[in-house]
Each structure stands twice: as structure tokens, then as C-alpha cells.
Amino acid sequence: MTTQNLEPQRHLDPALLNNATYTESLLGQAVARGLLSPQQLEVVQLGYLGLLAKQVERFTSGESSSVRNEVARHLMDSLLFVVGLRLKTCPHPDDALALLLHTPAQQLFDEGMALLRRKLQRTKLVHTHLTKTLLHTPNVYYRSTLADGIRGFFKLYDPRFGAQEIHITADYPAFLPPTGLVGIEFMAWYTEVLTFENDFCRHFDDAAIDRLLRGIYGPYEELLINLYEPVLLTALCCVLAGRSPHALALRPGDITALNARFRPLTAAELQTVLAGAVEPLQLALALPAGICGYVSRSLPKAAALLQSAAETGTLHKLLAPPAAAAPADEFQFDFGAPMPPQQYSALLDELCSCRYLADKLALAQQQITSLTDFSNLLLDAELEDDELAAFVALLGPAELAALHALWPDDETGETAELRTARAITARIATLPGPDAQWVEAAAAKLAQQSDPLCPVQD
Amino acid sequence: MENGLSLFSFSQELVQKQAVEEVLSSNETSARFGLVLTEQQALRLVSTRMQALKNTGRVEFGGGVIDKLIFAFCDSPYIGTQNYEQTLHELVDLFYYYKNELPGTFSDAELIELMKNAFNGPCAGSLELLAGLELDVTARRLRGGLPAEEENSDIDTGEGEDDDTES
Numbered sequence: 347m348t349t350q351n352l353e354p355q356r357h358l359d360p361a362l363l364n365n366a367t368y369t370e371s372l373l374g375q376a377v378a379r380g381l382l383s384p385q386q387l388e389v390v391q392l393g394y395l396g397l398l399a400k401q402v403e404r405f406t407s408g409e410s411s412s413v414r415n416e417v418a419r420h421l422m423d424s425l426l427f428v429v430g431l432r433l434k435t436c437p438h439p440d441d442a443l444a445l446l447l448h449t450p451a452q453q454l455f456d457e458g459m460a461l462l463r464r465k466l467q468r469t470k471l472v473h474t475h476l477t478k479t480l481l482h483t484p485n486v487y488y489r490s491t492l493a494d495g496i497r498g499f500f501k502l503y504d505p506r507f508g509a510q511e512i513h514i515t516a517d518y519p520a521f522l523p524p525t526g527l528v529g530i531e532f533m534a535w536y537t538e539v540l541t542f543e544n545d546f547c548r549h550f551d552d553a554a555i556d557r558l559l560r561g562i563y564g565p566y567e568e569l570l571i572n573l574y575e576p577v578l579l580t581a582l583c584c585v586l587a588g589r590s591p592h593a594l595a596l597r598p599g600d601i602t603a604l605n606a607r608f609r610p611l612t613a614a615e616l617q618t619v620l621a622g623a624v625e626p627l628q629l630a631l632a633l634p635a636g637i638c639g640y641v642s643r644s645l646p647k648a649a650a651l652l653q654s655a656a657e658t659g660t661l662h663k664l665l666a667p668p669a670a671a672a673p674a675d676e677f678q679f680d681f682g683a684p685m686p687p688q689q690y691s692a693l694l695d696e697l698c699s700c701r702y703l704a705d706k707l708a709l710a711q712q713q714i715t716s717l718t719d720f721s722n723l724l725l726d727a728e729l730e731d732d733e734l735a736a737f738v739a740l741l742g743p744a745e746l747a748a749l750h751a752l753w754p755d756d757e758t759g760e761t762a763e764l765r766t767a768r769a770i771t772a773r774i775a776t777l778p779g780p781d782a783q784w785v786e787a788a789a790a791k792l793a794q795q796s797d798p799l800c801p802v803q804d
Numbered sequence: 805m806e807n808g809l810s811l812f813s814f815s816q817e818l819v820q821k822q823a824v825e826e827v828l829s830s831n832e833t834s835a836r837f838g839l840v841l842t843e844q845q846a847l848r849l850v851s852t853r854m855q856a857l858k859n860t861g862r863v864e865f866g867g868g869v870i871d872k873l874i875f876a877f878c879d880s881p882y883i884g885t886q887n888y889e890q891t892l893h894e895l896v897d898l899f900y901y902y903k904n905e906l907p908g909t910f911s912d913a914e915l916i917e918l919m920k921n922a923f924n925g926p927c928a929g930s931l932e933l934l935a936g937l938e939l940d941v942t943a944r945r946l947r948g949g950l951p952a953e954e955e956n957s958d959i960d961t962g963e964g965e966d967d968d969t970e971s
Contacts, residue, residue, distance in 0.1 A: 395822075399865030409911030411872070412857065412864035412903065 357381075358439035366510070366528040367423075368430035369446070376443050386447060393451035394429075398422050400452075405507050420508065425455055427510035427529055431465075432458035462505050462530055469534045470500060476541045482552045484567045485559075491518035492540055499533055521574050521644055542640035543574035549631040550577060550594055557668035558594040578641065579648055579664055581631075585623040591630050594668060601665050608656035617649035679748040679792060682716025690719060694726055703733050710737065717745055721752070724769075725762040734769040743781055746774055747788035754793070823850045823868060830871045834878040839888045852893045856900040869899055869912060876920045882929025894931045895919065898939065905943040918942060 357379060364371040373390065376382045382390075401421045402413050413421075432454050433442040446454070477493045495514045502513040510529040520539045527535050547555060555577055559566045562576050581591040586607075587600040596604075608616055621642070628638045655661040684690065693713050700706045706727075714720050724737060741749070753767035774785050827846040834840060841849070849870055857864055873895050877883055883891050902915060922938035923929060 392822075395865065402863075402865060406911075409913070410903070411868040411912055412862045412900070414904075415861050415863050418863035 358443060360439050363439060365526040365531070367426070368434055368442075369426040372430075372433060372439055372442055372446065375439070381443065382447075390446065390451075394422070394426070397425055397451040397455055401425055401507070424507055424509045424511075428458035428462055428505070429454045430458070431461045431531070435461070459505065462509060465530050465534050466500075466503070466505065469530065469537050472534075472537050472541055473497070473500070476537060476544055479544065479548060481544055481547045481555070481573070483555065483559075483573060485571070485573060486568055487518045487570050488573060491516065492544070496533065496537060503530070503533075505530070517570060519570065519572050521572050521578070522647065539640070542637055543572075546633070546637050546641065547574060547577050549633065549637075550581075550592065554592070554594045554668065557670070558666075560669035561666040562663070574644075575648075575651070576664070578644060579652065581627055582620050582623045582648065583652075583665055585626045585630070586619065591627055596665055597667055601661060601667075604665065605656050605659075605661045608652055608661070611653060611656075613646075613650045613653040616653045617645050620645050620649055620652075679744065681718040681721070681748070684716060684718040684722070685713075690722070693719075694723065697723070697727055703736055706733065707736060707740070711740065717748065720745075721749060724766045731765070731769070734766060735772065738766075738769045738773045741770075741773070743777070743785050744788070746770060746777075747785045747792060750774065750785065750789035751792035754789075820850055820854060822865070823853070823870070826868075827870050827874075830874045834874050837878045838885060839874075839878050839883065841889065845889045849889065849892055849896065853896050853900075856897050860900045860904045862900060862903070869916075870896060872912060872916055873899065876916045877923070880920070880924050880929070882924065891931065894935075898931070898935050901935075902939050902943055905939075905947075907946055910946065 358372070358375055358381070362371070362375055373382070373387070377387060398418065398421060401424075402411075402418060405417070405421060406413060429446075429451070433446060436442040436445055473496050477497075480489060480493060483489075491514075495516065495518075499512070499514045503511065508529075512528060512532055516532075516536060518540070520536060521543060522539055524532060524535060555573070558576060558580055559573065563569055563571065577594065580594045580596060583596060583600070583604055584591040584594065587596060587604060589596065589600065608619075611619065624638065624641055624645070627633065627641070633641070651664060652661070655664045685693070693709070697706050697709050700709060706729075710720070710723060714723065720737075720741075724734065727733075729737060738746075749766070750770050753763050753770065755764075755767040755771040757764055757767075774782050777785065824843065824846050827841065827849060828843060831840045853864070853868065853870055870892070873892060877891070877895065898919065899915060902919075903910075903912075906915060919934065919939065923931075923934050927933040927938055
């Protein structure tokens with residue numbers, strides 16, 4: 347008989363419970379299925395009413411026995427969320443219902459609050475790791491949400507009276523959709539999945555990711571996009587195409603071949619294909635088990651995206667060859683337009699007739715507006731070594747780099763170019779360490795670029 | 805997904821039940837001044853309170869402010885058995901109205917103290933004066949960022965209000 351009485355209580359369906367309002371949905375389902383008598387319900391209600399009264403008293407610091415409706419509702423939602431955290435630790439909703447019926451509201455609240463505080467602490471730790479290892483990307487939403495936005499949540503979050511609140515807008519979308527979570531549960535989930543996604547992306551070179559994203563989206567700095575998605579899809583497809591995933595560099599032919607391979611497959615079949623790429627990807631990138639687990643959890647959505655794109659002939663919107671190196675990686679230097687030849691000759695004559703170096707320098711500074719003229723002057727003005735050094739000292743790091751690239755100090759001799767090159771080298775040597783390194787690196791890059799520096803010659 | 809059960813909306817009837825018991829328990833104090841509420845009167849007061857709360861969009865638990873009003877006013881020289889219940893009804897209405905009108909930092913105790921001093925002082929037991937002048941002026945002063953205290957003295961100077969009412 348006892349077994350028969352208990353049997354109906356084994357019919358609460360976990361799938362029908364609401365994650366965000368777990369306690370209310372648990373009671374709602376229990377009432378709807380006749381598992382709670384009106385008397386039992388009234389006892390529960392009275393218990394939580396008393397708890398709400400205490401919360402109102404705490405909220406108003408005992409100074410007001412009444413609060414506006416919306417405040418009371420908000421406080422009730424908060425305390426039921428906290429209690430829900432405790433109830434969710436039960437293996438089955440039936441156990442949660444039994445716990446709810448037989449445990450004082452205050453006790454469940456206290457236990458739920460202890461769980462909440464542990465979850466909050468853990469989420470803060472995960473977030474600290476995330477901010478320390480954040481991917482370097484020009485996408486503005488990435489840092490603003492993952493670092494600043496989540497930090498804002500911790501500042502505003504008040505478990506006592508607003509445990510169910512999220513506070514921030516969480517602009518940056520995670521790859522996997524949230525499952526109706528609120529409060530610290532949402533933030534713990536959000537922080538964790540974004541940490542997995544960030545850690546996965548950190549297994550690739552920042553520049554490779556940048557080139558991939560530019561290849562797919564063009565300028566993506568202000569696009570509200572998930573960065574993990576293209577990296578994951580491209581990495582998996584690189585494996586399938588027989589390429590190393592590190593460079594995230596599919597070729598047009600690879601994408602055409604993948605399109606043909608994916609098109610006849612169902613999403614489930616494609617998921618199986620992608621699953622076969624996970625282990626090689628894990629080996630190639632030395633992915634930790636946690637990240638690998640997240641990649642596996644991502645496969646159903648990845649397969650759905652690729653299958654849909656292949657079916658509609660839009661795979662090129664998900665996969666693309668990487669763009670060329672971003673302009674920011676290149677050094678471009680403009681020597682500027684030269685002055686008219688007659689004006690230059692007059693300047694040169696006047697400068698050569700100057701007796702003092704200070705006058706020469708002043709004249710050059712007054713009349714020269716381009717590096718073309720300045721570099722020509724260095725060669726034409728028949729300057730002494732000390733004068734040459736003084737002229738070169740007028741140049742900034744960028745100009746030094748440009749001239750160093752133009753006249754590398756790699757030969758001996760006494761031509762004007764070589765004397766100037768030595769003066770520039772000597773000047774670079776006087777710069778602070780980082781500046782000197784930058785000038786050397788920039789000069790090397792300028793010298794390597796396909797469009798060599800060519801100051802306009804008269 | 806099945807709809808959840810709203811504990812919040814179900815709670816109003818239970819609040820009323822709890823409140824009646826708490827109001828009746830305050831008879832112990834008020835009886836020393838010859839003032840006692842019957843269960844019916846307590847129920848009516850709680851109903852008034854419920855209506856006042858509804859009108860002002862507020863929620864209260866337990867006996868709430870009725871108890872506090874009884875404790876504050878039961879020794880008033882202007883309240884006797886003949887007007888005890890009626891006065892409490894009006895005080896309850898006034899309390900919640902001005903609770904919404906006054907800044908949120910104004911506590912129950914401060915508002916009740918203000919009401920009591922005005923009722924027993926310049927208003928001389930007149931609920932109309934209490935509502936129409938004293939509390940109204942104080943609420944306006946507080947909303948304007950001025951202290952309530954000084955205005956009390958202004959009101960005191962206008963104590964000719966008794967004369968006004970008579971004329």
C-alpha cells in the first residue's frame with residue numbers, strides 16, 4: 347500500500363521544470379499532478395511567506411514593514427531562486443519535492459545561499475583565469491563583455507536580495523545557447539563556456555585567427571559575432587581537408603571539396619564525420635580534456651551549421667581562406683613630395699653658404715617639409731661628420747627606419763650614401779633600447795616589402 | 805513546460821489570516837487604555853489595510869503597521885472606545901498613502917511618530933487636519949529636500965486652524 351501511495355510521486359518530469367524558476371515550476375507540476383494536498387501547499391506557502399517577511403525586514407533594515415509590490419515580488423523571486431539551487435542538487439525532482447515539503451524554508455534558503463556563495467566564488471576564479479588569458483583580438487565586444495562586462499556583474503550582483511538577476515546585457519554571444527538560466531547560474535555557465543572557447547582559440551596564433559576572421563567577415567572589429575565558431579569550424583575542416591589546423595588556412599579548393607562532401611549528408615551524419623576530426627585536432631593542438639569535451643559538445647551545432655550551409659550553397663560564408671596580413675602588420679612610409687627643383691637648388695646654395703651649423707639646421711627645419719628633400723640634402727649638402735650627425739638627430743624613429751632601410755650600413759667606403767648610412771646607424775645606437783629595436787625591426791620589414799622605398803629623386 | 809505556481813500571489817489570503825491574529829494580540833497593550841478590538845473589528849481593519857496596500861501598490865506581512873499604529877495611538881487623549889476602530893481605519897489609510905508620498909528613506913517609525921505628534925498636538929485629534937495639512941506639508945518639504953522639523957513649527961504657528969475649522 348505504501349508503495350502504491352509513493353508511486354504517483356515518481357512522476358515528476360525533470361524535462362518540464364523551468365531552470366530559472368525551479369521552485370515554482372516544481373510546485374506547479376506537483377499541484378497539477380495531484381501530488382500536493384491543499385493543506386500541504388498552504389504549509390509551504392506559509393513557510394515561504396514568513397521567509398519573505400524576514401527578507402523584507404532585512405531589505406528595509408527593519409525600518410518599513412511594507413514594500414511596493416514589485417519589490418516584494420522581486421525579493422520572493424530571489425529567495426525562491428536561492429532555494430531552487432538547493433533543490434536542484436537532488437538527484438530527481440521527486441526528491442526535491444520531498445525536501446521542499448519536509449525542510450523548513452529558512453534552512454533550505456541558508457543551504458541554497460551557501461551553494462550560491464561557493465558558485466559565485468568559483469565563477470570569480472574562472473573569470474580571473476579568463477581575463478588573464480584573454481585572446482588578443484580587435485573585436486570590441488570580446489574584451490568589453492568578457493572582461494569588463496562580467497566584472498561589472500560581480501560588482502552589482504547582490505545574492506541577498508537579487509540572486510536571480512544578471513545585471514549585464516552579456517552582449518557577446520556564446521557558441522552554445524544558454525538554457526534558460528538566470529542569476530549566478532547564468533553567469534557561471536556564461537563564464538565557463540566563454541573560458542572554454544577562449545582557451546580553445548588560444549591554441550592558435552592571434553594573427554592566424556585575425557586573418558581567418560577577416561577572410562570570412564572582412565572588417566570584424568565592431569561585429570557582434572562569436573569568435574570561437576569560425577575558428578572551430580575551420581580547424582575541424584582543416585583536419586578533414588588533410589591540412590594542419592594550426593594556420594586555420596583552408597584554400598578555395600578545399601572549401602569546394604568540403605561542400606561536395608557535406609552536401610549529401612544529414613546533420614547527424616555530418617556530426618559523425620566531424621567527430622572523427624576531433625581526435626586528430628586534439629593531438630595536433632594538444633588540447634586538454636576539458637576543451638576537447640567542449641569541442642565535442644559543440645559538434646551538434648557545428649554539424650547543423652555546416653550541413654545547412656552546404657545544402658544552401660553558402661558554405662563560403664562559414665569557411666573562407668584567410669585574408670592577407672592585416673595592414674597593421676605592414677609598415678608604409680611616404681617620403682613626401684619634393685619641393686620644386688629651383689627652390690631646392692636655392693636652399694642648397696643658401697645652406698652651403700651658412701657658416702654655422704645652427705644656421706644650417708634652422709634653415710633646413712624652416713624650409714624642408716618632406717623626407718625626400720631632407721634625404722637629398724643629406725647627400726648633397728657636403729656636410730661634415732658632426733654636421734651630418736646633427737642633421738640625423740632631427741629625425742624621428744620612423745624616418746630613421748625609412749632611411750636605414752634605404753641606406754643599409756653594410757658596406758665600407760666614403761660615398762655620401764655610406765657616410766650618411768653610418769651616421770644613421772650611429773644615431774640609432776644612441777636611442778633607448780626598445781626604440782632602437784623598433785627602428786631596426788621596422789627598417790628590416792620595410793626593406794623586405796615588395797614595394798621598396800624609393801624617395802623621389804630630382 | 806508546465807506553469808509554475810506563484811507563491812507570491814497565493815500568499816495574500818494567508819497574509820490576511822496572519823494579520824488578524826497579530827492585530828488581536830495587540831489588545832493586550834491597548835486594553836490598559838480601555839481600548840479593545842473584537843475579531844470582527846480586527847478583520848475589518850485588516851481588510852482596510854489590504855485595500856490601502858492594494859491602492860498604494862504595496863505589500864506587507866504579519867500585523868504590520870496596524871500593531872504599530874495601535875501601540876502609538878492607544879494612549880491618545882483624542883481616542884476612546886466610540887471612535888477607536890474608525891480612527892484606526894483612517895490612520896491606516898493615511899499611513900500607506902503617505903508612505904508612498906514620502907521618500908523611501910522615511911521609516912515606519914518616523915512616519916508614525918510624525919502622525920502621532922501632529923494628531924495629539926496641532927491637529928487636536930482631527931484626522932482631516934492631519935491628512936490635509938500636517939502630513940501634506942511635511943511630505944512636500946521632504947520631497948523638496950527640506951527637513952520635516954522646521955515646518956512643524958510653522959504649522960504650530962498656524963494653530964489657528966482650530967479657529968479656521970470652527971469658522
